[in-house]
Each structure stands twice: as C-alpha cells, then as structure tokens.
Amino acid sequence: MISAVFNSSPWISPKPRAMKYIYLTARSEPERALIEAELLSFAGVRPDEKGVGISEVKTDISNAAYVKVGAEILAEAPDLDGLEAEVASKGIEAEGFAIRVERLTENLKLRSTEIAARLADAIRGRPNLSDPKVKLLAVLTDDRAYLGRIFSEYTKGWLRLSKKPYTTSSSLPHRLARLMINLSGVRPPAKLVDPCCGAGTILLEGADMGYEVTGYDINYKMCQASRKNLSYFGLKGEVIQADARFIEGEFDLLVTDLPYGRNMAADERLYDELISNFVNLSPVAVIVTARDISELFIKHGYRSVDVLPSPKSWFTRYIHVARL
Ligand SMILES: C[S@@+](CC[C@H](N)C(=O)[O-])C[C@H]1O[C@@H](n2cnc3c(N)ncnc32)[C@H](O)[C@@H]1O
Known part of the structure; x- marks a missing residue:
C-alpha cells in the first residue's frame, strides 16, 4: 500500500488513558508536513496550526527534531482567568516550581x-526559578489555556553535530536526518544501518540518539570521513567499505540518503538493485531521494510505503518510510 501522507502510527498503543498530554512543536510553514509526521510518530496526533498536539500517549521526545516539549496536563480552561480558577480549585501543588509560558495567541x-x-499565585507551593524541581508549562491559545508538568524536552543534538569536521556537498541537513530516524517509529536502543553513509550525518544523529549504528559506503574516503566524524564527537559506530547492493546483516532500522548521479537510467538501475537488497537487511527503511520511488519498495516486497515530500527552494526531497 502506497500512501502520500502519514496516516498510520502502528507503534502507538491504542489503549486509552485518563491522563492527557500536551506537546508543542516547532512552527515552520515549509516544514509543516514533516513536523506533523514527527508528532504523529511520537504521540499519535497531529499538531494544530499553532503547533499544539493533545494526546493520550506519554512519550519521551528528547530525541525529537521538531517536537519541542511534552507535558502532562494538570488543568485546562477556555482562557487564562478560567485556568487560574481551575488551578486554585484543583489545589495544584508544586514545590520549587518554574513556569514556562507559551503565548500562542494575539x-x-x-x-x-x-x-x-x-498562575504562580494560584499554585500551592513556592517557585524556584534558578533551580526548579518542577518545570511547569503554561500554554495559551486563542480558545484554550493549559497548565502542564513538563516530562520531556528535546535536546537539539543536531546543533552540535552539524559542526562535524568532515562534510560533503551532498551531506544531509542534520535535523532532517534526525527526523527521518524518528519517522521510523523504531526507538533506541536498536540497530540502525546506513548502507550509503557518506560523511555519516545519519550515523552521527543515530549514535547520539542511542542507536547502535553501522555505516557502509563504497568510497573509502567517505568511510574515513564518517569514522573521523564519529570519533570527533566521541560517538561509537562501525563503518565498513562495501557496495550496499551486496552487504548482509540484520538490523532493526535502515535509514539512508541514496546516491544520485547525472544519469537517470543508471540511478534507476542502482536503486532497483539497492532496494532489492535493503529488504533483506531491515523490516523498516526510511529513504530519502530526489524523486518518488515508492513503487520500487512495493516491487521488492515492502508491504507499505508512506511518502513525504520535503520541499527545498530549488528541489524537493522525498522521504519514504517503508515497512515489511
Ligand atoms: C547522497 S550521499 C550520502 C550522504 C550522507 N547522507 C551524508 O550526509 O554525508 C550517497 C553516498 O552513497 C555512496 N554510494 C554510492 N553507491 C554506493 C553503493 N553501491 N554502495 C554503497 N555506497 C554507495 C556514495 O559514495 C555517497 O557517499
């Protein structure tokens, strides 16, 4: 089954829970589809246009690329006055708290x-802004106000890693690499392979996020670049020079950015051969290319493919998430 949007989130437990959780995402119109897909993969919901998602799923988003924070909702009301009253009437207690305010309304x-x-006046307990023991989140939108207890915040690991010493003109942006890993729904610890690893953007992100990473590249210089980049950040990972059409192994997750040349027919043949081997390596593959190649995944035995276009100023990347 090929679908052009992310409709499924098979890794989310469907069990309903009484508690509700609020997630806030980064907001960027060109990246909106990517951001929606990431929150869907973490919490089973899409954010609204203000970047707010309400879910029954509590999940660690520290590795997220675009989901900034998750909080357990303690009180909610139509507006700030109502929220103050609700916090007071519920007798919400917090010792040593700080409140982060997200004002998403004009x-x-x-x-x-x-x-x-x-809100602090309505809470039972003392604030501690310099060293908070409890981090609270107040979210004010046009028609709703929430107070929540923060349980997870993203670490923005890609900011540090994007300063890697070795890079190439075809290296992926780090935040996109992190997002691709997250869209798989396969969470660390797990075995991640990048069969065409180049300078190792995906390997660096994966290792930083807690995956056991293995990279392959046909080009010796690229293998060296990946190895040096990993060791520069003190990250672990194995990098092997090999042709990805013939490698063997068992991995939980394959994430890669396929090579592209000047000759479309040659690319086509290479992609066909690569994907016919990838299906043997991992049950889940997240692959970015310069065009939609979803039919190749189905041809070689993946049962479903979600395709997410990621537009840039002068070309569009297509992220494919394929599952066996
Ligand atoms: C688009 S680049 C990957 C860039 C990488 N994601 C990064 O951020 O640096 C594709 C890589 O695939 C490698 N490659 C091409 N054909 C290959 C093959 N048959 N097997 C393994 N690697 C291959 C190239 O050497 C190149 O480094």
Whole structure:
C-alpha cells in the first residue's frame, strides 16, 4: 500500500488513558508536513496550526527534531482567568516550581512574566526559578489555556553535530536526518544501518540518539570521513567499505540518503538493485531521494510505503518510510 501522507502510527498503543498530554512543536510553514509526521510518530496526533498536539500517549521526545516539549496536563480552561480558577480549585501543588509560558495567541495583551505570576499565585507551593524541581508549562491559545508538568524536552543534538569536521556537498541537513530516524517509529536502543553513509550525518544523529549504528559506503574516503566524524564527537559506530547492493546483516532500522548521479537510467538501475537488497537487511527503511520511488519498495516486497515530500527552494526531497 502506497500512501502520500502519514496516516498510520502502528507503534502507538491504542489503549486509552485518563491522563492527557500536551506537546508543542516547532512552527515552520515549509516544514509543516514533516513536523506533523514527527508528532504523529511520537504521540499519535497531529499538531494544530499553532503547533499544539493533545494526546493520550506519554512519550519521551528528547530525541525529537521538531517536537519541542511534552507535558502532562494538570488543568485546562477556555482562557487564562478560567485556568487560574481551575488551578486554585484543583489545589495544584508544586514545590520549587518554574513556569514556562507559551503565548500562542494575539488576543492576550499580558506579558509572559505576568501570566506566570498569576498562575504562580494560584499554585500551592513556592517557585524556584534558578533551580526548579518542577518545570511547569503554561500554554495559551486563542480558545484554550493549559497548565502542564513538563516530562520531556528535546535536546537539539543536531546543533552540535552539524559542526562535524568532515562534510560533503551532498551531506544531509542534520535535523532532517534526525527526523527521518524518528519517522521510523523504531526507538533506541536498536540497530540502525546506513548502507550509503557518506560523511555519516545519519550515523552521527543515530549514535547520539542511542542507536547502535553501522555505516557502509563504497568510497573509502567517505568511510574515513564518517569514522573521523564519529570519533570527533566521541560517538561509537562501525563503518565498513562495501557496495550496499551486496552487504548482509540484520538490523532493526535502515535509514539512508541514496546516491544520485547525472544519469537517470543508471540511478534507476542502482536503486532497483539497492532496494532489492535493503529488504533483506531491515523490516523498516526510511529513504530519502530526489524523486518518488515508492513503487520500487512495493516491487521488492515492502508491504507499505508512506511518502513525504520535503520541499527545498530549488528541489524537493522525498522521504519514504517503508515497512515489511
Ligand atoms: C547522497 S550521499 C550520502 C550522504 C550522507 N547522507 C551524508 O550526509 O554525508 C550517497 C553516498 O552513497 C555512496 N554510494 C554510492 N553507491 C554506493 C553503493 N553501491 N554502495 C554503497 N555506497 C554507495 C556514495 O559514495 C555517497 O557517499
């Protein structure tokens, strides 16, 4: 089954829970489809246009590329006045707390510090802004106000890793590599392979996120670049020079950025041969290419492929998530 959008989230437990969780994502119109797909993969919901997603799933988002924070909802109301009253009437207690305010509405004229002060007055307990024991999140939208207890925040690991010493003109952006890993739904610890690893962007992100990473590249110089990049950050990973059409192994997750040349017919043949081998390496493959090649995954035995276009200023990348 080929679908052009991410409709499925098979790794999410469907069990309903009483607790509700609020997630906030980064907001960027060109990357909107990517951001939606990432929250869907983590929490089974899409964010609204303000980047707010409400879910019954509590999940660690520290490795996320675009999901910034997750909080357990303690109180909610239609507006700030209502929220203050709700916090007071519920007798919400927190010792040594700090409140981070996300004002996602133009309707509220108060500053964030004033909003935090009003909510702090309604909470039983003392604030501690310099070394908070409890981190709270206040979210104000046009028609809803929430107070939550933060349980997970993204670490933005890609910022550090994108300063790797060796790179190439065809290296992927680090944040995109992190997103691709996350779209798989296969969470660490797990065995990740990049069969065409180049300078190792995906390997670096994967190793930083807690995966056991293995990279292959046909080009010796690229293998050396990946090895040096991993060791520069003190990250572990194995890198082997080999032709990805013939490698063997068992991995939980394959993530790669396929090579592209000037000759479309040659690329076509290479992709066909690569994917016919990838199906033997991993039950889940997340692959980015310069065009939609979803039919190749089905041809070689993957049962479903989601395709997510990622537009850039002068070309579009296609992220494929294929499952056996
Ligand atoms: C688009 S680049 C990967 C870039 C990489 N993601 C990065 O961020 O640096 C594709 C890589 O595939 C490698 N490659 C090409 N044909 C290959 C093959 N048959 N087996 C393994 N690697 C191959 C190339 O040497 C190149 O480094």
